[in-house]
Structures are given as C-alpha cells and as structure tokens.
Amino acid sequence: MPSIDPIDHIDPITRDLWQVIAATDELPVGQIQRTTLLDVPLAMTRDSAGLPVVWRRSDEEAGDDVDPENILDRLPVTTGYGFVWTSLGTPSAALFPIPEYAEADRKNMSCGSIGIHVSAPRAVENFLDMGHFPYVHTDILGAEPHTEVKEYDVEVSEERDEVLATRCRFMQPRAAKSATHAMEVEYVYRVPHPFCSVLYKSCPEDENRRDVIAIFLQPVSEDRCRAHLLQSMIDSTSTITDLRRFQQTIFGQDKPILENQYPKRLPLDPRAETPIRADKSAIAYRRWLSQKGITYGVIPMAS
Amino acid sequence: MTLSLSDPAWYPIASSDDLPFRHVYQGQLLGRELAVWRADDGNVNVWENRCLHRGVRLSIGINEGAELKCQYHGWRYANRSAGCTYIPAHPADAPARRIQNKIYPVAEAFGLVWSAAQDSDNIERPFAPFPGAESGQWFPLRPMPVNAAPEDVLAGLATLAPDDRPADSLPGLALRLGDVVYFVQPVDAGRAVIRGLLPSTPADATQALRHYNEMLSKLRDRLERAAAKKPAPEPLAPAFDKVSADLATMPDIAIPRGNTIPVVVKRKWTSADGVIGFELAAREGHLPTFQPGAHIDVHLPNGLIRQYSITNGPGELMSYIIGVKQESASKGGSKVLVETVRQGDMLAISEPRNNFPLRRDATRTVLIAGGIGITPLLSMARFLDKSSLPYELHYFTRACEQVAFRGDLEALHGTVLIHTGLPRAEIGTTISTALGAWSQAQHVYVCGPSAMLESVRTTAAAQGWPDEAIHFEYFKNDKPIDDSSAFDVELARSAMTLHVPAGKTILEVMRDAGLTVPSSCEQGACGTCLTTVIEGEVDHQDVYLNDSEKAANTCMMTCVSRAKSARLVLDI
Numbered sequence: 001m002p003s004i005d006p007i008d009h010i011d012p013i014t015r016d017l018w019q020v021i022a023a024t025d026e027l028p029v030g031q032i033q034r035t036t037l038l039d040v041p042l043a044m045t046r047d048s049a050g051l052p053v054v055w056r057r058s059d060e061e062a063g064d065d066v067d068p069e070n071i072l073d074r075l076p077v078t079t080g081y082g083f084v085w086t087s088l089g090t091p092s093a094a095l096f097p098i099p100e101y102a103e104a105d106r107k108n109m110s111c112g113s114i115g116i117h118v119s120a121p122r123a124v125e126n127f128l129d130m131g132h133f134p135y136v137h138t139d140i141l142g143a144e145p146h147t148e149v150k151e152y153d154v155e156v157s158e159e160r161d162e163v164l165a166t167r168c169r170f171m172q173p174r175a176a177k178s179a180t181h182a183m184e185v186e187y188v189y190r191v192p193h194p195f196c197s198v199l200y201k202s203c204p205e206d207e208n209r210r211d212v213i214a215i216f217l218q219p220v221s222e223d224r225c226r227a228h229l230l231q232s233m234i235d236s237t238s239t240i241t242d243l244r245r246f247q248q249t250i251f252g253q254d255k256p257i258l259e260n261q262y263p264k265r266l267p268l269d270p271r272a273e274t275p276i277r278a279d280k281s282a283i284a285y286r287r288w289l290s291q292k293g294i295t296y297g298v299i300p301m302a303s
Numbered sequence: 304m305t306l307s308l309s310d311p312a313w314y315p316i317a318s319s320d321d322l323p324f325r326h327v328y329q330g331q332l333l334g335r336e337l338a339v340w341r342a343d344d345g346n347v348n349v350w351e352n353r354c355l356h357r358g359v360r361l362s363i364g365i366n367e368g369a370e371l372k373c374q375y376h377g378w379r380y381a382n383r384s385a386g387c388t389y390i391p392a393h394p395a396d397a398p399a400r401r402i403q404n405k406i407y408p409v410a411e412a413f414g415l416v417w418s419a420a421q422d423s424d425n426i427e428r429p430f431a432p433f434p435g436a437e438s439g440q441w442f443p444l445r446p447m448p449v450n451a452a453p454e455d456v457l458a459g460l461a462t463l464a465p466d467d468r469p470a471d472s473l474p475g476l477a478l479r480l481g482d483v484v485y486f487v488q489p490v491d492a493g494r495a496v497i498r499g500l501l502p503s504t505p506a507d508a509t510q511a512l513r514h515y516n517e518m519l520s521k522l523r524d525r526l527e528r529a530a531a532k533k534p535a536p537e538p539l540a541p542a543f544d545k546v547s548a549d550l551a552t553m554p555d556i557a558i559p560r561g562n563t564i565p566v567v568v569k570r571k572w573t574s575a576d577g578v579i580g581f582e583l584a585a586r587e588g589h590l591p592t593f594q595p596g597a598h599i600d601v602h603l604p605n606g607l608i609r610q611y612s613i614t615n616g617p618g619e620l621m622s623y624i625i626g627v628k629q630e631s632a633s634k635g636g637s638k639v640l641v642e643t644v645r646q647g648d649m650l651a652i653s654e655p656r657n658n659f660p661l662r663r664d665a666t667r668t669v670l671i672a673g674g675i676g677i678t679p680l681l682s683m684a685r686f687l688d689k690s691s692l693p694y695e696l697h698y699f700t701r702a703c704e705q706v707a708f709r710g711d712l713e714a715l716h717g718t719v720l721i722h723t724g725l726p727r728a729e730i731g732t733t734i735s736t737a738l739g740a741w742s743q744a745q746h747v748y749v750c751g752p753s754a755m756l757e758s759v760r761t762t763a764a765a766q767g768w769p770d771e772a773i774h775f776e777y778f779k780n781d782k783p784i785d786d787s788s789a790f791d792v793e794l795a796r797s798a799m800t801l802h803v804p805a806g807k808t809i810l811e812v813m814r815d816a817g818l819t820v821p822s823s824c825e826q827g828a829c830g831t832c833l834t835t836v837i838e839g840e841v842d843h844q845d846v847y848l849n850d851s852e853k854a855a856n857t858c859m860m861t862c863v864s865r866a867k868s869a870r871l872v873l874d875i
Contacts, residue, residue, distance in 0.1 A: 125357075131376045131392040145664035145692075145744055147377060147391035257375055260360040262336075262353055263543070271545040274355045274402055278392035 006039035015089035096192035111229035119297035120217035121266035146171035149278035163191035223264035329362035334539030342382035351405035369618030382618025386592025397657035414443035439502035451530035453489035492536035576704035584622035596659030612678035616685030659776035673751025777846035827863035839871035
C-alpha cells in the first residue's frame with residue numbers, strides 16, 4: 001500500500017492556521033522534543049538564541065542532542081502568549097490578538113499542557129459552556145442549587161472573524177484563587193481561532209478589570225488533543241504555583257467528562273444533539289466551523 | 304454467521320447482580336454501548352449510553368432511584384420512558400419539547416438481564432426463553448469476557464463437549480453442554496462475553512463457580528491466542544439516531560397538541576370525604592414522561608374535557624393517579640367521572656402538559672395546598688423527596704375526613720403539615736408563618752381555591768416575596784375578558800375571511816359561518832381550541848398558554864383571545 005501523507009487529510013483552512021505545540025519555556029535548547037500535530041509527527045527544539053525550531057520528524061528520539069543549524073527543512077514558527085506555534089501550511093502573518101497579555105502588572109503563566117482523548121472542538125465547546133459548572137466544578141465554579149444559565153448575547157464578529165459571547169453571568173462559590181465568597185461572575189468568551197478560546201471574567205481583586213484565561217488546543221489527531229492553558233491574572237497575593245494548581249484542578253475535573261463524550265469528533269449536524277438556550281455560544285461556534293469549511297476533528301454536515 | 308447491527312435476537316447483556324441499588328452499569332451489545340440501571344421500583348432500564356444533550360455517557364451518571372442524572376449538566380431522565388424531566392440550566396422552564404433518549408427492550412430472567420437491538424416502542428420479536436428453560440431453577444455463572452469473534456467463541460464452547468455427547472445447538476449464539484446452557488453475548492465484532500446457566504443452585508456454589516471459571520478461563524486463553532493470529536475484525540459501527548427536527552432548532556417553542564392516549568381505569572376509590580381517586584393505566588407499556596406539576600386532559604364519556612393534575616412521583620409511568628373532587632354543583636365534568644365511570648372502563652387522556660413547572664434549584668421550597676389542590680403538590684413533594692431537596696408542604700382542609708392521599712403523604716420524608724378545620728383568620732396567619740420572610744432562591748407553589756390563592760399571593764407579596772418566586776396554576780379563567788376589539792380573521796385552509804365584531808369571539812364567528820371547530824371550556828383554560836397563527840399579532844386572554852408561548856405568537860385560543868392587529872391569519 002502506498003504511504004499517504006497525513007497532510008493530505010487536513011482541510012486547507014486548518015492546515016494554514018497557526019497551531020500551538022508547546023510552552024516556549026519548557027522547550028529545551030539544543031535537545032529534541034517530539035509531538036504530533038494533525039497526525040503529523042514533529043520534532044522541535046530551541047536554538048542558542050532561544051528561538052524555537054520545528055520540523056517534520058522521522059526517527060528522531062526525545063532527548064537527542066541536535067544542532068538546530070543543521071535543520072534545513074523547517075516549518076514556519078512564531079511565538080505568542082508564552083507558547084510556540086507552527087503551521088503545516090501557509091499561515092497568516094500574525095496570531096490573533098490578546099492585548100491584555102502585554103499589560104505590565106499581570107501575572108502571565110502557562111498552566112501546563114494536558115492530553116485529552118477527545119477532539120479539539122469538543123474541548124473548545126466545553127470551555128464555552130457554563131451549564132456544567134455546578135456539576136463538574138462543584139463548589140468551585142458553581143454549586144447546586146445555582147444552576148441557571150441566564151440569557152446572554154452571542155455574535156459572530158464579521159470584522160474580527162471570531163465568535164463573541166457577552167453578558168454571560170453565573171453564580172460561583174469560588175470563582176478564582178483570590179475569591180473568598182460566592183459571587184455572580186460575568187464572563188466574556190471569544191473564539192478567535194477554531195481551536196482556541198479566550199475567556200474574560202470579573203476579577204475579584206479589581207472590579208474594573210478582568211482576569212484572562214485562554215485555552216489553546218493542539219489537535220493531535222481527529223479525536224485527540226492537547227490543551228495548553230494560559231492565565232493572565234490580576235492577583236497580588238497568590239503565587240504562580242497556586243494559580244497554576246487552581247487551573248489544573250479545574251481542568252482535571254473536565255478531562256474525564258470530555259473523555260466520556262461520544263462521538264469524540266464534534267458533530268456539526270444540528271440534529272446530532274439537543275441544544276438548549278444555554279448552548280447559544282456552542283451553536284454559533286458549530287455554525288462558524290461549518291461555514292469556514294473546517295472538517296478536521298468534526299463530523300461535517302452531510303451535504 | 305456474521306454479526307449484523309440489526310440482529311433483533313435477544314441476548315443476555317448483564318447479570319442481575321450487576322445492578323445493585325442505585326448503580327449504573329455499562330453494557331454493550333452488537334457494538335452499541337448501553338447504560339443499564341435498576342430503578343427503586345425494580346424496573347430495569349436499558350438505554351443508549353449517551354445523553355442527548357452533548358453525548359456524554361449516561362453510565363457515568365447518577366442513579367437517583369427514579370431518574371438518571373447526567374454528570375455533565377444534571378439533565379434528568381425518567382425511569383421507563385427515558386424522557387427528560389428537568390434541565391437545570393433553565394430551572395423555571397418545563398422541558399417543553401419531547402426530549403427522549405433511545406431505549407432498548409429489556410427482560411430479566413434466570414439471573415440475567417436480556418436485551419435486543421430492536422425499537423422498544425415497536426418490538427418485532429418479543430422475549431422468549433430458550434428451549435427447555437422451564438425445566439430448571441437456573442443459577443448464573445460468572446460472566447467470562449473474551450476478546451474474540453462471538454461466532455468463534457461459540458465454536459470454542461462446542462469443543463468442550465465430550466466426543467460421545469456433542470453440544471446441542473440452541474437458537475441464537477447459544478448451546479447446551481450436558482445440562483449447562485451457555486450464551487454468547489455479541490459485544491462487538493471481535494469481543495464477546497460467555498454467560499452460562501447451571502440447571503440448579505449447586506450445593507457448594509463457590510466451589511462450582513470456581514470450577515466453571517477455571518474451565519472458561521482456559522477456553523478464553525485458547526480463543527484469544529487464536530484470535531491474535533487472525534486480522535482483527537472491523538468493529539461494528541452503529542449510527543446514532545438523529546434527534547427530531549424540532550429539537551434541533553433551538554429557540555422555537557412548540558406547543559404539543561398531541562394525540563389522545565387510551566387508558567383503563569385500573570382502580571377507583573374514595574381517597575377522602577369528597578375526593579375520588581382514579582388510577583389510569585396504559586393499555587400496554589408505559590405512559591408518556593411527565594414533569595412535576597403537569598396535568599392531563601381527560602376526555603369524558605359525555606364529550607366534555609377536564610384537566611386533572613398528576614400526583615405521581617418521578618419515573619412512575621405505568622399509570623397516572625389523579626384525584627377528582629366530588630362536587631354537588633359540578634358542571635357535569637367531575638360528576639360524570641365520579642358517578643358513571645367505573646373500574647375497567649376505557650377513557651382517553653391527552654399527553655401530560657405542564658403549566659406549573661417545579662424549579663429544583665431552590666434552597667427552600669414551600670408547597671401550599673387547599674383541598675383538591677393537593678394533587679400537583681403531592682407530585683412535586685415526591686420529586687423533591689427523591690432528590691433529597693428540602694421542602695415544607697402545608698395542606699389545608701376543612702375537616703380531618705377530607706384529607707386525601709393520606710397514606711402517600713405519610714410516606715414522604717420532608718416536612719408535611721396538615722391543617723384541618725382552621726377558621727379563616729387562622730388560615731391567614733398560618734400561611735404567613737409558613738411563608739416567612741423571603742430570601743434568595745426560595746420558591747412557593749400554591750394550588751387550591753381562588754380565595755386561598757389570592758391570600759397566598761398577597762401575603763407573600765407583603766412579606767417581600769417577588770412575583771417570580773410565587774408559582775400557581777389556573778384551572779379556571781377568572782380574568783375579565785376584553786372583547787371590545789374588532790378585526791378580520793383569514794382562515795388560510797378554509798379560504799375564508801370573516802369579520803369579528805366587538806362582543807363576539809372568533810370561535811362564535813367561525814361557527815356562525817358554518818365551520819365545525821372543537822372547543823370545551825370556552826374560557827381559555829382547557830386548550831381544546833388551540834389554533835396555529837400564521838400572521839398577525841394576538842391579544843392573548845387565556846390562562847392556558849404560558850408567557851413564553853404567548854410571546855412566541857404562534858398559536859392562540861380562539862374562544863377568548865383576539866387580535867391586536869387589524870387582521871389575523873389562522874391555520875384553519
């Protein structure tokens with residue numbers, strides 16, 4: 001059987017996107033790390049200037065020493081928000097913006113990269129979802145009996161080509177590491193990339209500003225992904241370790257639920273599942289993926 | 304023999320022991336994952352292992368005894384019907400649309416649970432015990448899972464027979480070796496479970512189980528070694544059914560008109576002085592899912608239609624129990640039920656409809672019933688009971704003998720206070736104390752005579768209860784009807800335009816024009832004259848549609864409601 005290049009199975013939109021693959025700080029200089037992106041095996045390292053180098057791997061092993069100068073057939077690379085991004089096609093010039101990341105007094109941190117046996121779009125949808133807070137993040141992001149998802153607004157911004165959900169409100173017992181009592185938290189969600197979402201939530205410390213939490217999904221295969229988490233917080237008291245642990249606790253609660261979701265790819269046919277009003281953002285997200293022509297990690301609508 | 308996804312044969316899918324109290328067991332048959340659970344009433348449910356909302360496995364859900372609760376968003380599905388009864392993200396709404404998970408037929412026999420890849424609403428091949436089943440007091444062996452093709456497993460079992468006494472083939476993937484019967488559960492194309500039955504409970508059960516387990520373990524090892532040498536068969540790929548089109552488009556509010564359902568009066572009894580209980584049972588299978596607070600229309604032998612609340616608890620779908628007030632001055636509705644309908648009679652009822660939904664997100668729920676108003680509140684108390692949510696039920700009657708459903712009330716675990724024979728003034732103070740001051744997430748539900756309803760509403764309002772925390776249901780339309788408007792109705796299917804003058808209803812004008820249109824209460828309470836609106840703005844004056852249904856402007860009651868626009872186009 002002739003070998004088929006996995007790249008041929010990727011839809012052109014997905015192929016040309018920037019895709020996250022690692023936290024920049026965690027990538028060793030002059031040593032190989034391996035990963036998989038869109039079924040394509042990759043090797044990566046950093047050069048002496050600290051800049052990432054990424055290429056399609058054959059028999060390289062993790063931990064092998066490498067002189068990045070010898071790597072000629074390189075994939076495009078950029079860094080942003082503490083992470084390394086590459087592309088298997090021809091990516092646009094810039095990554096989507098998160099302007100808050102540059103504010104001087106924020107604590108910016110990566111909160112780990114966690115493998116999940118589910119497609120990247122399913123993980124995005126879970127990130128957009130408030131209804132599961134009392135059940136999955138019990139006593140942290142929600143608690144019975146406060147289960148109501150109040151009306152909120154969703155739009156697809158033409159200008160920025162992203163899904164935007166605003167006026168999202170939810171009663172939370174302990175909304176953030178720095179929260180000490182229950183409060184109604186207001187969220188804004190952005191989906192600026194088919195496999196990435198950015199969340200802005202009321203900050204317990206400063207009512208005029210918002211904490212930023214982002215999830216960048218690396219689609220490993222059609223039904224597996226790695227979640228890379230970013231926090232950009234206004235928090236003068238917690239340590240980075242505490243903040244990371246908090247976010248990892250939350251994510252550790254989501255993982256077993258996501259891995260019990262079937263089918264693992266996100267179905268785009270509106271009749272595949274049963275949406276309710278609380279799922280407005282998910283519905284907009286599914287339509288947006290459909291209209292873009294994304295077929296990787298989803299079950300496209302039968303045409 | 305190759306496995307077929309649509310093989311309708313019955314196979315064992317679990318041991319009865321796999322279903323202990325409040326557990327959910329994950330099974331699989333012909334590639335389909337199953338969530339298998341026993342409700343507190345003993346009924347075994349075999350459902351597709353997938354919540355219809357976001358596809359999370361229901362086998363990781365919580366068995367609440369009469370409902371299964373999904374781990375992801377807390378949706379509740381009812382015992383027997385797998386109908387969704389509650390969506391916590393929208394606690395004030397009754398799930399208006401029929402969200403119902405896929406269910407498979409089930410039988411429990413010989414210590415095993417059996418199912419089949421058939422449509423459980425339309426079973427083409429009912430469960431039949433294997434030949435010779437009647438001769439034994441069967442004792443199930445421990446199941447033995449094998450990673451090999453089911454047909455190879457069956458062939459392997461046959462090789463265990465001694466040369467002089469070959470195995471007897473039984474229908475399906477089953478055979479008899481001596482007096483032991485073995486079934487192969489086809490899990491998937493390359494996976495099976497051997498389930499055996501001994502003809503009687505052995506003297507030393509542990510010893511016997513160990514003996515057969517060792518024998519089957521050896522067979523498994525042999526079969527798996529052989530299977531490893533062959534290419535693995537392609538797993539079966541069952542498709543998930545699509546949800547109905549009306550469930551897929553989100554915000555539209557559909558008002559189910561529903562067909563009537565024939566029921567048998569299984570029991571009729573005097574529940575209390577002046578209250579007759581009726582148990583209405585499905586002719587076969589179970590009745591549709593209902594939510595606490597729901598009512599049914601009962602079509603009476605004299606052509607009238609009357610509404611009665613369902614008193615049942617969660618997952619009780621084999622029959623609905625209603626309470627009917629014996630009224631001397633009855634308009635002929637209750638009177639017919641009480642006087643002429645007998646045990647064994649057939650009646651027609653509507654699908655349950657809920658204008659009185661119960662929120663399950665309250666920190667405190669107060670239920671106040673007066674007289675026959677106990678019926679929907681009994682159902683609510685039972686649902687709260689099962690979910691271990693706190694509530695206080697206050698039940699007012701004029702005399703001790705008028706306390707209906709007393710045994711059912713005594714079986715509740717919450718606070719149940721029965722107030723009998725209180726003078727009017729004392730009723731007021733009792734209500735006031737029962738309500739107390741309002742705080743966040745407290746709700747009161749009231750059902751009873753209009754005087755009591757008014758008393759609860761005014762007292763609650765005076766004690767700081769906001770409107771949205773006070774819940775009640777109208778069975779009568781006591782609101783004054785404003786019939787001063789005049790407008791045109793265009794009847795789209797009848798190709799007719801009629802003028803409705805002030806002082807006349809749409810219904811009357813249609814009848815004057817020779818049309819036959821169904822109606823019953825003619826006061827906007829029963830829903831019989833529900834009509835689809837194609838164009839125009841409706842002036843709703845009924846108490847049948849709820850606020851969101853009214854706002855949707857897609858249907859109306861022609862007996863009382865009118866037009867705000869100059870013209871209405873109706874689907875008649």
